Amino acid sequence: MPTRTPTICLQLLQLYFPTRAARFPSRCSVIAARQSSNDASLPTKSITFFPSPTDQGAAKVLNSQALARLPTSSVLRSLFLGAFFSSSLLFTPGFALLKKVANSPSSIWNPDKNPLLRAVVKPLIYDQFCAGINRSEIQARIAQIKSLGFSGVILCYGKEIQVEKSNPQCQSVDLAATGGGDQELEWWKRGNLETLDMLGHGDYLGIKMTGCGKSITNDLLQGKAAPPSFTAAMDAIVQRAISQNCRIWIDSEQQAVQPTIDRWTIDLMRKHNRGGGQAVIYNTIQAYLKTARAKLEHQLQLAHAEGWTLAIKLVRGAYIDTDLRARIHDTKAATDAAYDAMVHDLLHGTGIRGVPTGPGFPSMQLFLAGHNAHSVARASALVRTLHARGTLRTLPEFGQLQGMADQLGCELLQEGEDAVVARASPGASAMPVPRVYKCLTWGSIRECMQYLVRRAVENRGATGAVKDGMPALARELRRRGVDALMGRRRRGRGRRMSG
Numbered sequence: 001m002p003t004r005t006p007t008i009c010l011q012l013l014q015l016y017f018p019t020r021a022a023r024f025p026s027r028c029s030v031i032a033a034r035q036s037s038n039d040a041s042l043p044t045k046s047i048t049f050f051p052s053p054t055d056q057g058a059a060k061v062l063n064s065q066a067l068a069r070l071p072t073s074s075v076l077r078s079l080f081l082g083a084f085f086s087s088s089l090l091f092t093p094g095f096a097l098l099k100k101v102a103n104s105p106s107s108i109w110n111p112d113k114n115p116l117l118r119a120v121v122k123p124l125i126y127d128q129f130c131a132g133i134n135r136s137e138i139q140a141r142i143a144q145i146k147s148l149g150f151s152g153v154i155l156c157y158g159k160e161i162q163v164e165k166s167n168p169q170c171q172s173v174d175l176a177a178t179g180g181g182d183q184e185l186e187w188w189k190r191g192n193l194e195t196l197d198m199l200g201h202g203d204y205l206g207i208k209m210t211g212c213g214k215s216i217t218n219d220l221l222q223g224k225a226a227p228p229s230f231t232a233a234m235d236a237i238v239q240r241a242i243s244q245n246c247r248i249w250i251d252s253e254q255q256a257v258q259p260t261i262d263r264w265t266i267d268l269m270r271k272h273n274r275g276g277g278q279a280v281i282y283n284t285i286q287a288y289l290k291t292a293r294a295k296l297e298h299q300l301q302l303a304h305a306e307g308w309t310l311a312i313k314l315v316r317g318a319y320i321d322t323d324l325r326a327r328i329h330d331t332k333a334a335t336d337a338a339y340d341a342m343v344h345d346l347l348h349g350t351g352i353r354g355v356p357t358g359p360g361f362p363s364m365q366l367f368l369a370g371h372n373a374h375s376v377a378r379a380s381a382l383v384r385t386l387h388a389r390g391t392l393r394t395l396p397e398f399g400q401l402q403g404m405a406d407q408l409g410c411e412l413l414q415e416g417e418d419a420v421v422a423r424a425s426p427g428a429s430a431m432p433v434p435r436v437y438k439c440l441t442w443g444s445i446r447e448c449m450q451y452l453v454r455r456a457v458e459n460r461g462a463t464g465a466v467k468d469g470m471p472a473l474a475r476e477l478r479r480r481g482v483d484a485l486m487g488r489r490r491r492g493r494g495r496r497m498s499g
Contacts, residue, residue, distance in 0.1 A: 066414040067476040069148050070406055075477050077128045078406060082470045095453075098125075102449030111445040121445060128403035130448050131155060131440035138198050138442050145402075146200075149413040151435040154249060154399060155199055156206030157191050158443035158451050181215020182229060188212045189233040195442070196240050204282075205241060206249045206439065209261050220257035226264045238272050238280060249313055249367075252284035255323045266299065270308050277363040279311030287339035288317035288328050296342060301354040304362040311365035314342060316372070336375065343368065343379050347386055349393030358393075366396040369439070371405040380415060380434060387432050399437035407472055412436045 067075075084090050101109050101121060111118040111126075131153075132138040142153050188211050196205055210217045216230055241248050250265045252258060265283045273279040283299065285292050296312065303310035316339055320328065329335045345351035349361030356362070370376050379396060386392035400409045416433040423430055441451050482488075 066410040067407060067472060068479075069410055069413070070476070071144070072477070072480060074128070074403070074406060075473050075480075077124065077403070079470060079473050079477065080124070081128060081403075082473070086470075098449070099453055102446075102453050118445065125452060126445050126448065129401065129441070129452060130158070131402070131442040133442070133444055135198060138440075141440065142198070142200070142203075145438050145440075148410075149417070149436075150409070150438050151397075152200065152203040152437050154204035154206050154437055154439040155195050156208070156249075156251070156439065156441045157195055157211060158441045158448035181213055184213025185216060185229055185233055189236060192237050193240055196237070196244060196246060199244065199246050201245050202247075204247050204249050204437065204439075205237070206251055206441075207237075208251045208253060209264070210253055210257060217257065220260040223260050226267065230264075234268060238268070242272075242280060247280055247282065247311075249282045250284060252286050252315065252318070254319050255289075255327060262295070262299075266302065269303070269310065270306060273303075273309040273311060274307070277309050279309045279365040282311040282313045282365065282367060284313045284315060285342075286315055286317040286319075287342065288320070288335040289323075290327060290329060292338060293342060297353050297355075300352055300362060300364065303364070304355045309363055309365065311367075313367040313369050314339065315369045336372065339370070339372075340375055340378060343375070343396075344382065346394050347379070347382050347392060347396070349391075358391075361393045364394055366394045367399060368396045369399045371400055371408065373405075373408050376408060376412070380412065383432055383434070388429065392432075395432060397435045397437065399439055402438050402440040405469075407469055409436055409438065 084094060101111060101117065104110070107113045109117065111121045131141045138155070142155070145153055191211075192205060192207060199205060209220060212230065212233075216227075219227060219230075238248065250261065250268070253261060262283065265281065268281045269279070269283065272281050285296055289295075299312070300310050316335055317323075317328070329338060341351075346364070346366055349359075350357045352361075368376065368379055370379075376398065380398075383392060383396065387395075398409075398412055400406075412434050413436055416436070419431045419433045441448050
């Protein structure tokens with residue numbers, strides 16, 4: 001049986017020194033064949049984080065000026081984790097270990113109690129994907145992200161309840177181990193108010209309804225109306241968000257609870273998304289579900305008929321490991337097509353049944369939370385084209401998860417900076433500047449581990465795409481090394497954009 005170290009070293013050798021890697025053609029061919037075979041067995045629906053070869057025609061080549069804004073620590077972690085997710089030998093035992101850290105009741109496996117485990121997990125994994133454990137860590141991370149040029153952040157608390165795939169229709173959750181539903185709801189409310197206190201003008205608060213505790217999760221599972229205690233807690237959170245000029249994402253969750261989440265969120269939008277076409281509450285639609293387009297059309301029809309503003313965060317999907325397979329598109333290509341078609345129609349203001357088209361298209365807010373370079377490049381190009389024609393009906397915002405698709409986010413930032421420079425040219429028309437955000441989860445390491453496990457599942461499904469993104473990062477790291485040796489000043493710090 002081959003050892004793990006030579007495999008991963010050869011993968012990194014191919015990235016940094018491709019001519020030297022060519023001296024080992026037989027070994028590299030075996031690695032490639034093994035990886036290709038392994039990819040074929042993976043789920044067909046997953047989030048794509050970096051451009052694949054078929055994406056290159058639509059996506060711009062990632063340039064060094066865009067990547068230069070990234071901190072070296074982020075580049076190093078991305079390369080390491082990319083090699084980890086690309087290695088069939090490393091991923092399987094590593095993922096099993098990650099799940100044990102997430103789920104084991106033993107204090108030995110709890111990184112919040114075991115300092116040795118914490119010393120490995122926090123700097124290598126937690127710091128790549130999460131905001132921090134306490135206020136000082138979180139605010140420092142947010143300041144760093146904004147200094148790179150991002151418009152803001154989406155900050156989420158990591159707690160949620162997972163419903164087992166083997167029992168997606170369960171009708172109750174045991175409350176015996178808790179202090180009661182009202183106490184859990186109060187903790188959740190305080191946690192979200194505390195999260196808002198760490199946000200600035202224009203930022204987002206990300207909310208998971210199952211974070212309210214097991215009593216609310218029972219209500220979601222059983223399709224009940226929102227209890228008055230939950231409505232009062234949400235009203236307090238919304239009023240605080242409005243006072244700080246922040247907005248609220250209601251995250252998608254597993255399909256066992258999602259229909260009720262949609263109903264409760266629509267009620268919140270009816271109540272709070274009124275006046276001047278501005279929205280406070282955003283619902284989430286997962287494009288990998290076969291019902292996604294019908295759900296979008298239904299919600300836009302309701303908003304148009306009742307006079308409130310629909311706000312949607314459009315994603316591909318994050319619960320493939322637990323959602324019912326029959327409800328998900330049969331192929332990844334079908335998911336990609338569904339996502340791109342919804343974006344196309346919303347930007348054009350056409351193709352949505354039951355609402356006016358063209359200039360009469362209902363006012364709405366759209367956030368494209370995506371890591372697929374092809375989809376993001378198409379959307380960005382379409383925004384520019386329709387804006388130039390005067391036919392853009394919805395101006396989207398863009399966002400990626402912290403630690404994922406960093407190259408893609410930097411490329412969008414570079415487009416925005418280029419647009420700002422172009423505006424200053426005599427006779428130039430004003431082009432829209434994309435607003436780009438990073439989404440971060442905060443909490444203790446243990447509280448965030450289920451979130452991190454889901455991220456690992458999604459990355460594993462995009463192994464080939466992760467490998468495609470690594471050469472650009474490797475070139476950037478190599479360039480920084482050469483600059484350091486030559487005594488050249490580091491370039492490419494981000495700048496804040498207006499517009």
